[in-house]
Amino acid sequence: MGKTLDEFNAYQQRMNKKILAANDKTMKRIYNTDTNAYLAGAMDVKTKELLGLVASMVLRCDDCVRYHLLKAHENGVSTEEVFEVFGIANLVGGSIVIPHTRRALEFWEEISASEQ
Amino acid sequence: MGKTLDEFNAYQQRMNKKILAANDKTMKRIYNTDTNAYLAGAMDVKTKELLGLVASMVLRCDDCVRYHLLKAHENGVSTEEVFEVFGIANLVGGSIVIPHTRRALEFWEEISASEQ
Amino acid sequence: MGKTLDEFNAYQQRMNKKILAANDKTMKRIYNTDTNAYLAGAMDVKTKELLGLVASMVLRCDDCVRYHLLKAHENGVSTEEVFEVFGIANLVGGSIVIPHTRRALEFWEEISASEQ
């Protein structure tokens, strides 16, 4: 498993822990909502992760993109589907999404390689 | 069928026609890509419209939201699913998405009423 | 009391009620967090409303700006303070905030006139 993926996970876990330890009610509520919003409901988890991914891409949040790529992979999203999400994100959000697409693809390849 | 929905459709069609009539190559290519990106591929049309909807909501583009609500309705998206898209959009994009959610719901109700 | 202010309040209340009536858990959690985040804590309510106002201005959300102007007025924010918020918002967010500042000032004048 590649280093970037490990580093991303380690940093995210360490800082999330610190943020939650501060016991700020608003931050805790947001983390709680964030966890629950992607659970299965009228839509299944896979579709919700695709929604989280495209929203993160058009808002150009690399770490959010990485998080949802990990979840998308866990939920059986294929490389073809990921590319169609990239297409819609770049169409709706414009060519400023291209640099994020490059980094997203690099991370996706790392995730895909890590499971073998 | 309500007036807002009619007005929206009429204005959009009238101005799109003018934009395309100007024969600017870049604008024509973008319109062409916009049409094709939502066709069935690795993902079905319904899923793609949900992606277009959530991307439009977090980027806070009311007219884009209206367009994708119309398409979502045509492709059998339920009110429960629309609300789950609203939830993810408001979580990822923040409380600034709330005013757009109010207008989106109003439009969704109009679309739903128009078919009866 | 002016019409715009009345209309704003009526529309907001009517649609918020509908959104909450749909019982979508994510939307309800976000509304709940939104209510609680501005309660007194380490910072007083007035300071928090100023924060909500400047955040809404730089993100260019007119309805959010109106909401926080109402709350700021209720909590004793002066016109001089409002203008200093406008200044920081226009500096940080750029001249694209100017049109929102025009509408914010118009609404602030209406709020101020409504109490007389």
Added chain:
Amino acid sequence: MGKTLDEFNAYQQRMNKKILAANDKTMKRIYNTDTNAYLAGAMDVKTKELLGLVASMVLRCDDCVRYHLLKAHENGVSTEEVFEVFGIANLVGGSIVIPHTRRALEFWEEISASEQ
């Protein structure tokens, strides 16, 4: 001359006057910088107005777009050039710029008609 154009100009002038009358130093400095940034320098006024226009479009500020369309028209920008700005704005900023392009074209037609 059409009503929208008149209304836009009247509202803008009335509110700008009020904003400046409040004597907030930051707001006055920003207005002052805004006036001076588009004066001829290493680039001519026309080029600078094209820059102001494309920046306003990708940031999706309708009133800013209107202002720069007026200035662009005064400085001899052609309809072909306006469409090329539209093209770059829609490419870089994505399909969320399309609704603003519709309104921009409508305003441009009104400006063009008003001079005859």
Added chain:
Amino acid sequence: MGKTLDEFNAYQQRMNKKILAANDKTMKRIYNTDTNAYLAGAMDVKTKELLGLVASMVLRCDDCVRYHLLKAHENGVSTEEVFEVFGIANLVGGSIVIPHTRRALEFWEEISASEQ
């Protein structure tokens, strides 16, 4: 004192000096306005820095966040207050602010450690 903090300060000072040395009038006016906007007025410096911080967070500008965290620290802002700013920023700006909150907290800890 940690390296990140030193590097941030050194890079910022070096490049700001170069930008100002170019003598571009617009850039100089913006730097000048930026300095003056946060001086005491109807609001005190601490409140203004909190406004600068929340605006920088919702606009997701890490270097701006760092700058205002430094200023907030100098003006006696507590860790509890910083977390309440984080809360409002994440509520208004959405979960895309979370990665910036992680980096902001890391920098805040470094500032806090550097004074001991």
Added chain:
Amino acid sequence: MGKTLDEFNAYQQRMNKKILAANDKTMKRIYNTDTNAYLAGAMDVKTKELLGLVASMVLRCDDCVRYHLLKAHENGVSTEEVFEVFGIANLVGGSIVIPHTRRALEFWEEISASEQ
């Protein structure tokens, strides 16, 4: 030639190649439109690159800024002109553009040094 510039070019070329190799129609259309939008038309290439640069700056896309700085340099844009673009970008987009201006200037200096 500096390392940053080399790395930027190498990474961009490597990832663009992979993106295009995936044969996603939407992504290919967007890349194709991106190439064609900056060709000479009613406006010359230099003006179009200035438009691409200012749009990239206000949307705060560092890699897009770098790309257009390279193209601007190839098309004879002067340092004075680049600074006037910086000025308009910082005015329209606000002080959150300042960190991107620092990095843009650093890259511009590297491009300028690389040709000697």
